[in-house]
Amino acid sequence: MMELVCPAGTPAALRAAVEAGAHTIYCGFADExxxxxxxxxxxxxxxxxxxxxxxxxxxxxxxxxxxxFPRAGAEILWHRAIAAAKACGADAVILADIGLLAHAAExxxxxxxxxxxxxxxxxxxxxxFYAEAFGVKRVVLPRVLTVDEIAAINREIEVExxxxxxxxxxxxxxxxxxxxxxxxxxxxxxxxxxxxASHVDYAEExxxxxxxxxxxxxxxxxKGQPAPYPTLCKGCFTSGDQTGHVxxxxxxxxxxxxxxxxxxxxxTALKIEGRQRSRAYVAEVVRSFRAAIEAxxxxxxxxxxxxxxxxxxxxxxxxxxxxxxx
Amino acid sequence: xxxTVGPNHFFWEAxxxxxxxxxxxxxxVARVVLGEVVCSKRLPFWQxxxxxxxxxxxxxxxxxxxxxxxxxxxxxxxxxxxxLAEIGLPVEVNDLTALHSLPKGQPFWVGPLIxxxxxxxxxxxxxxxxxxxxLPPELPLESVAVLAGLGRDLGVAVEVWxxxxxxxxxxxxxxxxxxxxxAKDSCQFVCGLDPDGRDVExxxxxxxxxxxxxxxxxxxxxxxxxxxEVLREAGITSLRLSPQSTDFAGVCAAYADRxxxxxxxxxxxxxxxxxxxxxxxxxxxxxxxxxxxxSGSAPQADRLAV
Numbered sequence: 111m112m113e114l115v116c117p118a119g120t121p122a123a124l125r126a127a128v129e130a131g132a133h134t135i136y137c138g139f140a141d142e143x144x145x146x147x148x149x150x151x152x153x154x155x156x157x158x159x160x161x162x163x164x165x166x167x168x169x170x171x172x173x174x175x176x177x178x179f180p181r182a183g184a185e186i187l188w189h190r191a192i193a194a195a196k197a198c199g200a201d202a203v204i205l206a207d208i209g210l211l212a213h214a215a216e217x218x219x220x221x222x223x224x225x226x227x228x229x230x231x232x233x234x235x236x237x238x239f240y241a242e243a244f245g246v247k248r249v250v251l252p253r254v255l256t257v258d259e260i261a262a263i264n265r266e267i268e269v270e271x272x273x274x275x276x277x278x279x280x281x282x283x284x285x286x287x288x289x290x291x292x293x294x295x296x297x298x299x300x301x302x303x304x305x306x307a308s309h310v311d312y313a314e315e316x317x318x319x320x321x322x323x324x325x326x327x328x329x330x331x332x333k334g335q336p337a338p339y340p341t342l343c344k345g346c347f348t349s350g351d352q353t354g355h356v357x358x359x360x361x362x363x364x365x366x367x368x369x370x371x372x373x374x375x376x377x378t379a380l381k382i383e384g385r386q387r388s389r390a391y392v393a394e395v396v397r398s399f400r401a402a403i404e405a406x407x408x409x410x411x412x413x414x415x416x417x418x419x420x421x422x423x424x425x426x427x428x429x430x431x432x433x434x435x436x
Numbered sequence: 437x438x439x440t441v442g443p444n445h446f447f448w449e450a451x452x453x454x455x456x457x458x459x460x461x462x463x464x465v466a467r468v469v470l471g472e473v474v475c476s477k478r479l480p481f482w483q484x485x486x487x488x489x490x491x492x493x494x495x496x497x498x499x500x501x502x503x504x505x506x507x508x509x510x511x512x513x514x515x516x517x518x519x520l521a522e523i524g525l526p527v528e529v530n531d532l533t534a535l536h537s538l539p540k541g542q543p544f545w546v547g548p549l550i551x552x553x554x555x556x557x558x559x560x561x562x563x564x565x566x567x568x569x570x571l572p573p574e575l576p577l578e579s580v581a582v583l584a585g586l587g588r589d590l591g592v593a594v595e596v597w598x599x600x601x602x603x604x605x606x607x608x609x610x611x612x613x614x615x616x617x618x619a620k621d622s623c624q625f626v627c628g629l630d631p632d633g634r635d636v637e638x639x640x641x642x643x644x645x646x647x648x649x650x651x652x653x654x655x656x657x658x659x660x661x662x663x664x665e666v667l668r669e670a671g672i673t674s675l676r677l678s679p680q681s682t683d684f685a686g687v688c689a690a691y692a693d694r695x696x697x698x699x700x701x702x703x704x705x706x707x708x709x710x711x712x713x714x715x716x717x718x719x720x721x722x723x724x725x726x727x728x729x730x731s732g733s734a735p736q737a738d739r740l741a742v
Contacts, residue, residue: 179553182575182582208532209556231532232509235517239536254608259509282605282652283507285551288574289604289645292654292727295720297574299551320639324726327638343605347644349615349636356611356636356647436609436620 111407112369113379115173115272116396119151119386124161126393128170131400135165136173136204137385143191144175145206145228146385147302159198171201177226178302179207179285189213196221204250205229206285211244224248227274228285228298234266241269248272250381252284253363256433257371264376273372276395277383279363279429281343289342293324305341312337329360364426366399366413369406372431437668437675437695438466439688440570440595442548443473443503443528444679445603445648447628450482452681457489459685460498464692466674467499469528469547471520473506474606475649476513477623490525501526504534506549507606507650526567535564543567548597548676549606553579555586562590570676573597573658577666577722584671593673599687600678601633601646601713602654602727611647623649631681632713643716644728654728656718661704662731663722664694683711705732 116132118124124135138144140152153161162172174195180188188207192214195203203221205211206228214223227250231237240246248270251260264271282289284298291297294309311322318332321340328340338344338360347356363383365372372380380403382395402412429435441460448456460468470486470493472479490500502525504517518537520527527534530547538544545568552558552569561569569592571580580596587594612634613623627634633646633653646653660667660675667675675695677688690707693699709715716736720729730736 179551180556182554182579185554185556207551207553207557208560209554209558212560213556230507232507233514233533235514235536236508236531236533239532242536252608254507254509262511281609282607286506286549287605288572288602288721288727289652291574291721292602292604295724295726299553299572300574324728326642326644327640330639345638347636347638348641349634349647352615353639356615357607357609357652430608433621434619436613 112373112377112403114396114399114403115379115381117382117385117387117392118161119146119148120389121153121157121161123387123389123392124172125164126389127396128165128168130393130396132170132396134171134173134201134379135161136175136381137161138175139191139194141187141191142181142302143178143188145177145226145298145302146175147178148386151386155194155198158194158200162199166199173202173204173224174198174200175204175226176210177204177206177228179299180210181300185209189217192218192221202248211240211246215244219245222247224250224272226250226285227252230254230283230285232283234263237263237267237269241267248378250274253280254283254430257368257375257431258433260372260377261375270378271376272379272381273377274363274383275365275369275372275380276363276399279358279361279427281358293326293342295324305339310340359425359427361425361427363429365428365431366402368428368431369402369412373406437664437673439464439598439691439695440674440676441465441468441688442570442600442676442678443469443471445474445601445651445653446631446633446679446681447475447478447625447649448482448631448681449628450485452631453482453485454488456679456684457485457492460688461492461496463685463688465498465677465688467501468493469501469503469545470525471503473503473530473547473549474651475610475627476505476510476516478625478627479516481625501528501545503528503547504530506530506603507608508533509608538565541565546570548572549603552583555582558583558586558590558592562592566592568593568595570595570597573602574721574727577670580667580672580722581670588671594671595674595676596660596667596672596722597658598660598675598677599691599708600657600680602658602718602721603651604645604654605652607650607652610650611652612649615647635714643714654718655714656716656728656730657708657712657714658721659705659708659717659719660722661694661708661717661719662701663719664701666723680711680713682713687711702732
C-alpha cells in the first residue's frame, strides 16, 4: 500500500490525522525553520515529543520539516531544530538547504533525511546529486512534473519519491520563488510564509470586494461571490488586452483519480498539503485518502470528487501531472 | 568592484544576439555569462551564436562562462546540462543538476538562481569547487555582508544582482503560451515577441510583474545605483548586470562610471530611467521593506498612464 503522509499544524491535528488513518504525519517547530511559519501554528519541543510518542504508539511515523533556508549569521537556530527533532524521536527530517543537509549528514548521520519539495529536485540527476552528496532517502517531487515524467524518474533513481496529491498548489518551482517577498518582504525561503495574512487587506469598493497584498491588487470579486484568499500567483491580472488569471486560477490540487497512475509510476508516498488547516479538515481529508489508497491497493476504482467541497475556491485541478496544464 | 554580465533571460533572434555580444566586447565589463537559462526550446534558434560570442569576448579580455538552465526536467535538457562541462568554459550552475555531472575539482561559478542563503551552503559549494557566487537577489544586506566576508576567507568571489528585471520565479508552465492560448508544446515561440518580457499589471493598473516564457520577472528593473557604497563596504567585489534590449552597452558604461566615482547615484538612476523597459527601478530586497521598493528620491509613476 502507498504511504499516506498528512499535515499537522497543531498537536490536535496530529492526533486527528493519526486516528483518521495517516501512516505518517509531517509537522514543524513554531519558528522560522519551517515553511508553514504561520501565527498560532506548529509545535514547541515538548509538544513535538508528545506528538511523536502518540504517533509511534499507534504505528504512525512523524517527519519534521525544517525546510526554510537558514539565515546567514543565524544557522544555529536551524541546527538546534535538527537536534531537537532527533531528540523528540522523529523518524526523519525534511530539509531543503544544502548547508543544512551537509550539517545533518555530518552531525546526525543516523537521522533519516528527506529532501523537501523546497529543493525542487526535478530530474534524476538532481535527485542523484542529493542522494550521493547528503544521503537523502526520499525526495518530495516539485509540482512541475507529469505522471510520465515521475515514472521515468523512478526508473532511474535509487531513493523513494513522495508526491503531493491534495491541497494548495504552487504553480512555480518550489523554493525558487520570491514573488511573495517582492510584494510583502516575506518569502517562503526566508520566512516560511507566502502571501502572508499580515500583508493582506480587503476593501469594499464600487467594483466589488478588493483584496490587496502588500498594496498590490490581487483580485476583486462581485458582491455575494466567494472571495478566495489573495495568494499572489492565483491573482487576476492584466497583460496587454487580456485580463484573467495569468499564472493560475484560484484552484487547488486534487489528484485522487491519478492515484493508480502514481502507484504504477513507482511513487512510495502520497502527500497532503495543509498544515495551516483545521483538525476537522485534516481528519476528513485523511479518511478520504486512506480509503482511496486502500481502494487502489485492492484494485477497486477511485472514489470520485468526494473532497471537492474542501477545495479552495470550490474548483480542483490535477495540475502539472497532466501535460496539458503547462 | 567590477561588472559581470549575466546570461540573457529573453528570446532574441540570432542577429540581435550577435550584435549584443559584439557590443559588449568594448564595454567596461570584466566577465560575461553566455547560454540559455530560461527555456531549452529557444536554444536551437541561437546556439550557433555562442561560440563566436565566446571567441569575441575572450579576445577582448573578458572572462566567459556558460550557464546551465534554471530548471532541468527533460531528458535532452539533462544531456545538454551534462555536455556543458566539456565546452571548455567555466559552467555557471543555475540548477544543481549541473553539479551532478561536473567533474570534482573542475572550478565552477554559481548563479543567482541557486539558493545560497547562508554560510553552510557557501562552505559546501566552495569545497566542491565554486570560485564565484552570485547571491540570490532576495537576500537582505545583513546576509550579503556575512556571505561576502566568508567568501573572502574561502577565496570565493561574491557578487550581487546589480541591474535587471528580477528573476522572481520559474515554473513548469509557460505563461507566454498561456496568454496566447497555446499549449507549451506548441508555443509558437511567442515569448520572442517581447524582448524584455511581457508586462503584467494589477486590476488597478499597478505596474507589477513581467512574464518571460516559464519565468516570472519583476516589472521594475532592480538597480544597485544607490547601494554601491554599502555593497563595497560589505565586501562585494562584483555587480551582476542582466541584459536588456535597449542600449545595454550604455547601461554597462554608466555603472562603470558610478563604480569609478565619475557619476552620482542620482545621475545613474536618472539615466537608467530613460533606458530600462517601463522606466521603473527598485532596490528593496537589499535594504527596503519589500522587493519592489525604490530608495531613490525621484518619484516613479505607480500607475499606468491611462
